[in-house]
Amino acid sequence: MTRTLYQFPLSHFAEKSRWLLDAKGLDYAIRNLYPGLHRFFLWPRTRVCTIPALNDNGHWTGDSTAIALYLDDAYPEAPQLLAATPQLRATQLAINMLAERIGEKVRQLVMSHLIDTPIPVAMYFQDAPVSAFRRRMAEATFRTAVKTLYKAHPRHLPATREALDTLLDTADGLALARCGDFIAGDHLSLADIALCSMLGPILLPPDTPWSVPDSLHAPDAQHAAAHISPDLLAVQQALRERPVGQYALHIYTHHRHAAGNWRGQWQPQPGRSALP
Numbered sequence: 001m002t003r004t005l006y007q008f009p010l011s012h013f014a015e016k017s018r019w020l021l022d023a024k025g026l027d028y029a030i031r032n033l034y035p036g037l038h039r040f041f042l043w044p045r046t047r048v049c050t051i052p053a054l055n056d057n058g059h060w061t062g063d064s065t066a067i068a069l070y071l072d073d074a075y076p077e078a079p080q081l082l083a084a085t086p087q088l089r090a091t092q093l094a095i096n097m098l099a100e101r102i103g104e105k106v107r108q109l110v111m112s113h114l115i116d117t118p119i120p121v122a123m124y125f126q127d128a129p130v131s132a133f134r135r136r137m138a139e140a141t142f143r144t145a146v147k148t149l150y151k152a153h154p155r156h157l158p159a160t161r162e163a164l165d166t167l168l169d170t171a172d173g174l175a176l177a178r179c180g181d182f183i184a185g186d187h188l189s190l191a192d193i194a195l196c197s198m199l200g201p202i203l204l205p206p207d208t209p210w211s212v213p214d215s216l217h218a219p220d221a222q223h224a225a226a227h228i229s230p231d232l233l234a235v236q237q238a239l240r241e242r243p244v245g246q247y248a249l250h251i252y253t254h255h256r257h258a259a260g261n262w263r264g265q266w267q268p269q270p271g272r273s274a275l276p
């Protein structure tokens, strides 16, 4: 019996998938992929180029939302991530899509602030079992990919913040309208998991990759604070004060139950040993 999640340790979409598996109460191993090489590994198996991807006993699924749908189908006896009633299910899926758009803007905003600092590469590659030369190559690939794919550059910050604020206004409305802890329905669903995990890189909940400096090995941790700009701290404070920020922190505190496994293990590189 093998169940393996493939991820980048820093990714909030990976956090979403870990949470989906934890909410289902399933055991799983985690393998980290190197940026760039991940596409050669994932595409033949899932026909999707992005992490996360799940290999459940030979059944491959790419994309976090597809993973949620697969898990509900494959494990109907475990807590359901989506409601059976069509109307509530449609609402939960719509919130999941809103969360995906929020996640894209959160990534662009945080990376625009941090990509040229040592923090993201330190968090990403701190455990990678590679030589200093290979690590520098992986870090350079990661920086270039983030800047290119996600338009992570300070000049985009005003537009990114405006777009994120508009999306968060919608999310605030949902958070204010909810009855009880959850955003749609009376138990934790894909909607909660998606929305809260996408806000993680700004809210920095404990036991997540973003809980700097706890998540960093010394000496990187000692220098982290110096690289976090007042602007980014202001974004964090503003989100913490919003209804959706307070909702997400509450859900993280009371309903995350993380396995503490986000660091994962590194997938051997091609040429070093065979890929499974």
Ligand SMILES: N[C@@H](CCC(=O)N[C@@H](CS)C(=O)NCC(=O)O)C(=O)O
Binding pocket: 008, 011, 012, 013, 014, 039, 049, 050, 051, 052, 062, 063, 064, 065, 100, 149
């Ligand atoms: N819709 C996808 C988005 C996942 C995603 O954006 N993954 C990013 C990391 S956060 C990725 O793999 N980027 C690398 C690439 O695009 O090649 C999902 O929900 O799984």
